[in-house]
Amino acid sequence: MERGDKGHRKGLWTEEEDRVLMDYIRLHGKGRWNQVAKVTVTGNTLVTIGFFVVVVRIGLKRCGKSCRLRWINYLSPSIKHGDFSEEEDDLIIRLHNLLGNRWSLIAGRVPGRTDNQVKNHWNTHLSKKLGIKRQQRAKLKAPSEALPPKGKGVEKVSAPADTCFELPSNNNVRTDDQKYIDDGAQSVLGYFGLQEPIMVNEGYENPFWFTNDESNLSTPTLTQLLDQHSLDNLFWHGL
DNA sequence: AATTCCAGCAACCGCCAGAAG
DNA sequence: ACTTCTGGCGGTTGCTGGAAT
Numbered sequence: 001m002e003r004g005d006k007g008h009r010k011g012l013w014t015e016e017e018d019r020v021l022m023d024y025i026r027l028h029g030k031g032r033w034n035q036v037a038k039v040t041v042t043g044n045t046l047v048t049i050g051f052f053v054v055v056v057r058i059g060l061k062r063c064g065k066s067c068r069l070r071w072i073n074y075l076s077p078s079i080k081h082g083d084f085s086e087e088e089d090d091l092i093i094r095l096h097n098l099l100g101n102r103w104s105l106i107a108g109r110v111p112g113r114t115d116n117q118v119k120n121h122w123n124t125h126l127s128k129k130l131g132i133k134r135q136q137r138a139k140l141k142a143p144s145e146a147l148p149p150k151g152k153g154v155e156k157v158s159a160p161a162d163t164c165f166e167l168p169s170n171n172n173v174r175t176d177d178q179k180y181i182d183d184g185a186q187s188v189l190g191y192f193g194l195q196e197p198i199m200v201n202e203g204y205e206n207p208f209w210f211t212n213d214e215s216n217l218s219t220p221t222l223t224q225l226l227d228q229h230s231l232d233n234l235f236w237h238g239l
Numbered sequence: 240a241a242t243t244c245c246a247g248c249a250a251c252c253g254c255c256a257g258a259a260g
Numbered sequence: 261a262c263t264t265c266t267g268g269c270g271g272t273t274g275c276t277g278g279a280a281t
Contacts, residue, residue, distance in 0.1 A: 012249070068267070069250070104269060120248050
């Protein structure tokens, strides 16, 4: 196994390492990832040094960052494993049109998927699928260009991968990233000369953004709303 | 059967921002 | 005000397994 700085292990995680990490999170919760290597013990082993037999505690020799990523991208119970559905593909393509490579934002709107999953899926499947279609598109400014640029001086927006699972069922709070996306959506709509309302009800009383709440199932998804506005056709044929 | 090629994806890297001391 | 720690993000790398030759 390759070793990184400070003797940290690198490369694929073993089942044993996964188990240790999950045990740590069960006991201590998420966060303080750099403590994992110090706190966790995978077991004891006997080492003979000369005449002495020493009990050595074997910790999880992973850097905190690696532990965090392993949890976020793989071990977290909220993560959906397996193939992407047609619905998810469609949603990602639309959101990418809207947001560009803001993978965390996109993933935050695709329940159970992480930014890494979405990014990989885009790079391996969807970009190809899209590349074929793009050749057929007429020259037109990409909708994502209507969004404010990312970088310094721009309001930072972040959406943890599991945000959609943590929203209260009657959430009246409008998060910054929701506003950011709403603003972007309105920019896109404005670009195409469409009328603004993309919200289900007037105002922000009932944000429909893909909460995991059963009571919200009757509310239209972004996909449905975009369909209502014929945005899909505009994206596919207008670009 | 052996080798090469390549797609898919897990993991790493570098950078950045915010919090805490 | 400065440093250190921690977490978040997007881009990239490299391993793995299956397909092709």
